[in-house]
Amino acid sequence: MDLETARGKISELDRKLVDMLNERARLSLNVGAAKRQWLKEQGDEGEPEVYVPGQEKRVFEKVRNLNQGPLSAESVCAIYREIMSASISLQSDVSVGYLGPPGTFSHQAAMKRFGDSLAYVPYAKIEDVVAAAAKEEITYGLVPIENSTFGAVVQTLDTFAVEQPSVKIRAEVYLPVTQSLLSRYQLSAIRKVYSHPQAFGQSRQWLDQHLPNAARIDVSSTAKAAELAAAENYTAAISSEVCASMYNLDVVAKDITSTKDNTTRFFVLGQSSDNPTGDDKTLLMFTVDHREPGALCSALNVFAKYKINQTAINSRPSRQRQWHYMFFVEIIGHEQDGNVASALEEIKSYCLDLVVLGSYPRQSY
Numbered sequence: 001m002d003l004e005t006a007r008g009k010i011s012e013l014d015r016k017l018v019d020m021l022n023e024r025a026r027l028s029l030n031v032g033a034a035k036r037q038w039l040k041e042q043g044d045e046g047e048p049e050v051y052v053p054g055q056e057k058r059v060f061e062k063v064r065n066l067n068q069g070p071l072s073a074e075s076v077c078a079i080y081r082e083i084m085s086a087s088i089s090l091q092s093d094v095s096v097g098y099l100g101p102p103g104t105f106s107h108q109a110a111m112k113r114f115g116d117s118l119a120y121v122p123y124a125k126i127e128d129v130v131a132a133a134a135k136e137e138i139t140y141g142l143v144p145i146e147n148s149t150f151g152a153v154v155q156t157l158d159t160f161a162v163e164q165p166s167v168k169i170r171a172e173v174y175l176p177v178t179q180s181l182l183s184r185y186q187l188s189a190i191r192k193v194y195s196h197p198q199a200f201g202q203s204r205q206w207l208d209q210h211l212p213n214a215a216r217i218d219v220s221s222t223a224k225a226a227e228l229a230a231a232e233n234y235t236a237a238i239s240s241e242v243c244a245s246m247y248n249l250d251v252v253a254k255d256i257t258s259t260k261d262n263t264t265r266f267f268v269l270g271q272s273s274d275n276p277t278g279d280d281k282t283l284l285m286f287t288v289d290h291r292e293p294g295a296l297c298s299a300l301n302v303f304a305k306y307k308i309n310q311t312a313i314n315s316r317p318s319r320q321r322q323w324h325y326m327f328f329v330e331i332i333g334h335e336q337d338g339n340v341a342s343a344l345e346e347i348k349s350y351c352l353d354l355v356v357l358g359s360y361p362r363q364s365y
C-alpha cells in the first residue's frame with residue numbers, strides 16, 4: 001500500500017474512532033445517570049462513586065484478552081486508561097490528592113491510575129492527603145502504604161489510626177520505583193543528600209559505598225528533595241529521574257536502589273469501598289488486650305478457621321498506652337464475602353476495637 005492510500009485509510013478510521021469514542025462517552029454518561037438514580041432509590045441524596053476500580057479491572061482484563069496485536073497489551077491498556085479517565089471527568093469533576101510536590105512517586109502512581117483528564121492536587125504531608133480525603137476537599141487521595149525493599153510506610157499507618165472512621169480504601173496501585181542520585185555537582189563534590197526516609201532506606205547500600213561521608217537529610221518527599229538540591233550548593237537528592245528535568249538537575253547515578261524490581265504499593269482513599277469482585281483484599285486495624293495471654297494469636301486463628309489467607313501484618317505503637325500496639329492485618333476477600341463477614345463477627349470478641357479500613361480489588365500492577 002502506498003503512503004497516500006495508507007494515510008487516507010487512517011483518516012477514514014480516525015473519523016470512525018472519534019465517533020465511537022463519543023458513543024462510548026455517551027454510554028458512560030448513561031452509567032453515571034443510572035448510578036445516581038440507584039442511589040436516589042436507596043434514599044441517598046449524595047453523589048455516586050465515579051471511579052469504580054472493580055469495573056476498570058474488568059475492562060482492562062477484557063481489552064487485554066481481546067487484543068490480537070500488533071499493538072502490545074500495555075499500549076492498548078494505556079489508551080484505555082485515557083478513555084476511562086475522560087469518561088470519569090465527563091461524569092463528574094474528580095480531583096485526586098497526593099503527596100507533592102509534582103514529580104513524586106505518589107504523583108506518578110496517581111497519574112498511572114487516573115490518567116490525564118482529572119485534576120491533581122499536591123499536599124505537603126501524607127497526613128494532609130488523608131485529612132483532605134476525609135473532609136472531601138478532594139474526591140480521592142492517594143497514599144503510599146509499603147515498599148518491596150524497605151517495608152511499611154509508617155506515616156500512612158499512623159495516619160489511619162487518627163483518621164480511620166472517615167476514609168475508606170477503594171483501590172490499590174503498584175508502581176515500579178527506580179531511585180536515582182540527582183545533583184548539579186559531580187559525585188566527589190557532594191556533601192549533603194536530601195531524600196525521603198523510604199528512598200534512603202531503598203538506596204542505603206549504594207550510599208554507604210559511594211557517599212559514606214555525605215550528610216543524609218530526611219525531607220517530606222523525593223520531589224521536595226530535588227527542589228532543595230536544585231537550590232543549594234554541593235547537595236544532591238535521591239529522587240525519581242522525572243525530577244531531573246523538572247528541577248534542572250543532572251542524573252549523577254541511575255538506579256541506585258538496593259534490590260531489583262523495587263516496587264511501591266499505594267492506596268486510593270475515598271468515601272466508600274467498591275462492591276465485591278470475587279478477587280479482593282481487605283485491610284483491618286485492631287488492638288487486642290495484651291494482658292490476655294495469646295490474644296493476638298487467638299484473633300489471627302479466626303482467619304485460619306475460616307480459611308482466609310493473610311497477605312500482610314504490621315504493628316504500630318497505639319500511642320494511647322505504652323507498649324500497646326495497633327495491628328494492621330491484610331486478608332484475602334471482601335468485607336461482604338460470607339466467610340470474611342463471619343470471621344469479622346467472631347474476631348471482635350478478641351479485639352478491643354476493630355476497624356475495617358476498606359476492601360479493594362486485588363491488583364498486580
Ligand SMILES: O=C(O)C(=O)C[C@]1(C(=O)O)C=C[C@@H](O)C=C1
Pocket residue numbers: 028031032050051052053055056059083084087088091
Ligand atoms: O462502569 C462504570 O461505573 C463507569 O463509570 C464507566 C467507566 C468506563 O468508562 O468504562 C468509567 C469509570 C469507572 O471507573 C469505570 C468504568
